[in-house]
Amino acid sequence: MSExxxxxxxxxxxxxxxxxxxxxxFAAIEAGERDADRLxxxxxxxxxxxxGAGAFGFSALVxxxxxxETLLDYVRDGRIELSDDVVTLCIxxxxxxxxxxxxxxxxxxxxxxxxxxxxxxxxxxxRGQDGSDxxxxxxxxxxxxxxxxxxxxxxxGDSADDEPxxxxxxxxxxxxxxxxxxxxxxxxxxxxxxxPHRALYxxxxxxxxxxxxxxxxxxxxxxxxxxxxxxxxxxxxxAVYCRWExxxxxxxxxxxxxxxxxxFVEGDCDIAVSxxxxxxxxxxxxxxxxxxxxxxxxxxxxxxxxxxxxxxxxDVLNFAPEPPPAASTEQDTFxxxxxxxxxxxxxxxxxxxxxxxxxxxxxxxxPPSGGESEDGERRAVGVQSIRVDxxxxxxxxxxxxxxxxxxSMLTQQMDEHLRTRYTELVRGLEVLAQTARSLQDSxxxxxxxxxxxxxxxxxxxxxxxxxxxxxxxxxxxxxENTEIDKTVIEQLSDPLTHMIRNSADxxxxxxxxxxxxxxxxxxxxxxxxxxxxxNILIVVEDDGAGINRERVLQLARDKGxxxxxxxxxxxxxxxxxxxxxxxxxxxxxxxxxRGVGMDVVLSNIxxxxxxxxxxxxxxxxxRMTLRLPLTLAVLDVMLxxxxxSPYVVPLSSIVETxxxxxxxxERVPSGGQVLQVRGEYVQVIDLVQRFDMQTEVxxxxxFVVLCEAEGSSKVALVxxxxxxxxxxxxxxxxxxxxxxxxxxxxxxxGDGNVALIVDVQGLKTTIVHxxxx
Amino acid sequence: xxxxxxxxxLGDNSAVAAHNTLQLIAFSIGDQTYGVEITTVREIRAWxxxxxxxxxxxFVRGVINLRGTIVPIFDLRARFGDxxxxxxxxxxxxxxxxGDKWVGILVDAVSDILTVSRDDIHTVPEGNSIDxxxxxxxxxxxxxxxxxxDLHAVVSGARxxx
Numbered sequence: 001m002s003e004x005x006x007x008x009x010x011x012x013x014x015x016x017x018x019x020x021x022x023x024x025x026f027a028a029i030e031a032g033e034r035d036a037d038r039l040x041x042x043x044x045x046x047x048x049x050x051x052g053a054g055a056f057g058f059s060a061l062v063x064x065x066x067x068x069e070t071l072l073d074y075v076r077d078g079r080i081e082l083s084d085d086v087v088t089l090c091i092x093x094x095x096x097x098x099x100x101x102x103x104x105x106x107x108x109x110x111x112x113x114x115x116x117x118x119x120x121x122x123x124x125x126x127r128g129q130d131g132s133d134x135x136x137x138x139x140x141x142x143x144x145x146x147x148x149x150x151x152x153x154x155x156x157g158d159s160a161d162d163e164p165x166x167x168x169x170x171x172x173x174x175x176x177x178x179x180x181x182x183x184x185x186x187x188x189x190x191x192x193x194x195x196p197h198r199a200l201y202x203x204x205x206x207x208x209x210x211x212x213x214x215x216x217x218x219x220x221x222x223x224x225x226x227x228x229x230x231x232x233x234x235x236x237x238x239a240v241y242c243r244w245e246x247x248x249x250x251x252x253x254x255x256x257x258x259x260x261x262x263x264f265v266e267g268d269c270d271i272a273v274s275x276x277x278x279x280x281x282x283x284x285x286x287x288x289x290x291x292x293x294x295x296x297x298x299x300x301x302x303x304x305x306x307x308x309x310x311x312x313x314x315d316v317l318n319f320a321p322e323p324p325p326a327a328s329t330e331q332d333t334f335x336x337x338x339x340x341x342x343x344x345x346x347x348x349x350x351x352x353x354x355x356x357x358x359x360x361x362x363x364x365x366x367p368p369s370g371g372e373s374e375d376g377e378r379r380a381v382g383v384q385s386i387r388v389d390x391x392x393x394x395x396x397x398x399x400x401x402x403x404x405x406x407x408s409m410l411t412q413q414m415d416e417h418l419r420t421r422y423t424e425l426v427r428g429l430e431v432l433a434q435t436a437r438s439l440q441d442s443x444x445x446x447x448x449x450x451x452x453x454x455x456x457x458x459x460x461x462x463x464x465x466x467x468x469x470x471x472x473x474x475x476x477x478x479x480e481n482t483e484i485d486k487t488v489i490e491q492l493s494d495p496l497t498h499m500i501r502n503s504a505d506x507x508x509x510x511x512x513x514x515x516x517x518x519x520x521x522x523x524x525x526x527x528x529x530x531x532x533x534x535n536i537l538i539v540v541e542d543d544g545a546g547i548n549r550e551r552v553l554q555l556a557r558d559k560g561x562x563x564x565x566x567x568x569x570x571x572x573x574x575x576x577x578x579x580x581x582x583x584x585x586x587x588x589x590x591x592x593x594r595g596v597g598m599d600v601v602l603s604n605i606x607x608x609x610x611x612x613x614x615x616x617x618x619x620x621x622x623r624m625t626l627r628l629p630l631t632l633a634v635l636d637v638m639l640x641x642x643x644x645s646p647y648v649v650p651l652s653s654i655v656e657t658x659x660x661x662x663x664x665x666e667r668v669p670s671g672g673q674v675l676q677v678r679g680e681y682v683q684v685i686d687l688v689q690r691f692d693m694q695t696e697v698x699x700x701x702x703f704v705v706l707c708e709a710e711g712s713s714k715v716a717l718v719x720x721x722x723x724x725x726x727x728x729x730x731x732x733x734x735x736x737x738x739x740x741x742x743x744x745x746x747x748x749x750g751d752g753n754v755a756l757i758v759d760v761q762g763l764k765t766t767i768v769h770x771x772x773x
Numbered sequence: 774x775x776x777x778x779x780x781x782x783l784g785d786n787s788a789v790a791a792h793n794t795l796q797l798i799a800f801s802i803g804d805q806t807y808g809v810e811i812t813t814v815r816e817i818r819a820w821x822x823x824x825x826x827x828x829x830x831x832f833v834r835g836v837i838n839l840r841g842t843i844v845p846i847f848d849l850r851a852r853f854g855d856x857x858x859x860x861x862x863x864x865x866x867x868x869x870x871x872g873d874k875w876v877g878i879l880v881d882a883v884s885d886i887l888t889v890s891r892d893d894i895h896t897v898p899e900g901n902s903i904d905x906x907x908x909x910x911x912x913x914x915x916x917x918x919x920x921x922x923d924l925h926a927v928v929s930g931a932r933x934x935x
């Protein structure tokens with residue numbers, strides 16, 4: 001059971017990759033790159049999703065994916081024009097596929113008719129464009145578990161419908177076979193060679209059951225080949241001496257269906273499926289079709305060879321006029337087969353496109369075909385990456401963090417005396433330091449992923465927004481290969497969506513207004529990512545109207561966000577759009593304008609240790625800049641002392657630090673203190689009191705750390721001393737203990753001691769809670 | 774429930790257990806000896822200070838860095854209500870795994886490894902709820918009483934009740 005769950009998890013991983021790929025491909029298709037490669041990639045992705053879904057019995061997903069695939073197939077062979085409408089429909093279909101995948105992943109049930117409208121539209125398109133295929137098209141759409149092949153009379157590629165086994169889903173090229181030269185083979189007459197191995201019986205499989213299942217597919221004739229049975233004296237009780245030849249006649253059966261019957265014994269038997277068309281199609285190779293007997297041994301060699309050399313043979317069959325080196329090394333083996341040379345085999349096969357293709361059938365992996373160019377690269381890419389559990393990577397990240405800390409501890413132990421005395425040791429430590437640092441960088445790079453995965457969702461969003469608002473918007477993305485820590489990427493999607501919505505909804509003007517302002521009809525939203533030092537900058541820029549400062553300020557005053565007597569600078573006004581409860585849209589639109597949104601952006605970004613900055617030019621546009629840390633594992637902090645213990649405060653939340661002697665505290669009736677800073681009154685939390693500790697530091701020598709909590713409200717923390725600024729690795733307290741109020745976690749300092757991370761937000765809320773109680 | 778799962782811990786993966794015997798690490802607090810099952814002990818280290826945790830009960834001495842992991846330290850004396858230990862370099866922290874968590878227990882000294890028979894484990898006399906809560910049982914060794922610590926009970930209730 002757990003193994004199946006593992007497979008499922010892998011499948012869902014792959015689905016999310018494939019869905020991302022779909023987004024990318026359609027983004028390109030939408031941009032006008034309507035070439036066959038794109039469509040093929042889309043087709044492959046959908047097919048892979050369908051294949052895996054079939055294996056797990058997600059029938060709703062299979063059904064929809066199949067109908068979609070059929071549409072794509074029609075588009076691919078030109079029977080349906082890839083008009084904008086079709087693209088829109090396809091994009092919608094991608095969503096539905098994604099929803100289906102999500103539904104099966106989470107175990108939620110979708111409405112039974114979910115996606116049926118779209119399916120009907122596929123159907124209509126198929127019928128409308130190709131009246132002659134009316135009946136077939138309909139049938140295909142309804143009976144999805146029959147593959148699309150019967151319809152594809154002229155395109156062919158019978159082997160294309162080979163459902164990729166799960167393992168092949170990872171390889172995007174599993175579907176390459178549809179590039180095969182067209183086949184003329186008539187459907188209906190199949191010959192199956194079934195040679196069980198000992199393991200098949202050992203796993204308690206019964207060939208009889210398989211045959212019964214086969215018999216359901218059509219007229220079947222089974223012949224057992226028992227020539228191998230030895231004399232009783234030599235008879236080995238557990239050996240396998242029998243194999244079978246099966247002829248199956250059915251108009252509707254496909255190779256896939258036959259293979260599905262043998263799906264669960266795959267690997268425990270040799271199975272060759274070949275299609276016998278009209279007489280002339282019969283494959284003239286003395287291959288396992290030859291009745292066994294005297295040459296059975298060679299036959300088996302041949303079969304084995306065919307399996308082994310499958311790829312090579314397929315390559316030869318398809319492209320290479322002369323055998324590639326790999327294949328020629330196998331030639332000797334091949335020649336052992338009576339009356340057959342490799343060259344002859346090629347001669348036999350090449351001129352006649354309709355291949356019953358025993359070779360590709362011998363292995364379930366689809367042999368490579370199609371141009372070497374793109375598919376070749378794809379394969380190379382596939383091999384060069386491995387899937388690793390994120391936990392494992394995190395463990396390595398942690399340990400490397402420890403290594404770096406240990407190394408700096410060692411370095412700190414070095415005094416002048418040791419330095420002069422043990423120069424070799426010092427040199428060794430220096431090398432160790434360097435290695436440790438570069439190890440840390442490399443490990444961090446493992447967690448890093450290109451922002452592409454988030455960026456690729458945005459073209460669709462912009463498109464939808466443009467449709468809904470009637471504006472004309474173009475999205476440009478730059479630097480999508482910039483890499484950020486995976487966790488940061490995960491947290492990035494929502495804020496970015498909000499920002500782009502904001503740009504499209506509030507920033508870009510309607511085409512008429514734009515033309516009137518002397519701009520082009522098309523508004524541009526530019527999304528870019530770049531690395532700047534230890535940060536990643538993500539910029540969302542539009543060439544719209546810019547922020548209407550008068551209105552923003554007016555609204556902010558109306559809502560009490562800005563006091564009436566305060567005159568903020570332009571830049572401060574711009575930042576107001578991130579204030580909670582603020583929305584500039586005069587009408588609440590479907591898209592944005594509910595007043596949540598931009599403040600969500602701010603809080604989400606702060607949560608991951610980033611910051612947001614907005615800059616606007618009236619009439620020219622707005623630029624919002626997200627500054628994000630490269631990684632979440634490392635936090636920039638200020639190290640402080642509270643009652644003799646080290647504490648750290650995340651630097652991202654610190655506004656400024658003030659010496660207590662210079663700070664102006666005031667008393668409030670509750671006995672607490674407030675701090676007056678630039679006309680603002682801020683709640684004061686003395687960490688020594690709050691944490692119930694003692695201090696000997698004189699009040700005037702202590703420090704105020706002014707922090708910004710969520711929602712840009714401030715809080716002043718009083719600490720004993722400020723030690724400095726550094727980077728730390730965040731550790732969980734809950735792992736071995738439990739949550740502690742006011743503490744966000746722990747970290748280990750250079751001297752090996754534990755410092756606690758102050759939870760600024762948590763401190764503030766607990767105070768509020770107490771005063772309310 | 775907690776006591777039950779501890780009993781499972783004791784019974785599991787231990788060849789010793791199969792012979793119906795139990796190996797204990799014995800440690801002392803004052804002149805009293807206590808023991809924990811040896812398979813739960815991960816490490817024994819000298820007291821080297823801990824970073825105090827705010828807003829916790831007095832028997833939580835703080836947290837230490839155990840090779841990159843933050844591990845809380847419980848003062849067993851304080852847990853028994855005898856006041857906080859004033860630890861010196863000679864005091865010992867016994868790091869143990871309780872469920873899936875690692876915790877350290879501050880004791881005066883580790884004295885011995887004892888092998889006792891399961892049949893010799895006596896139940897804790899009813900009377901004081903603290904005793905029955907914190908001890909799983911009592912064994913006799915060298916005609917002295919060794920209290921078997923219920924780790925789950927010791928580490929629970931660490932937070933200040935509001």
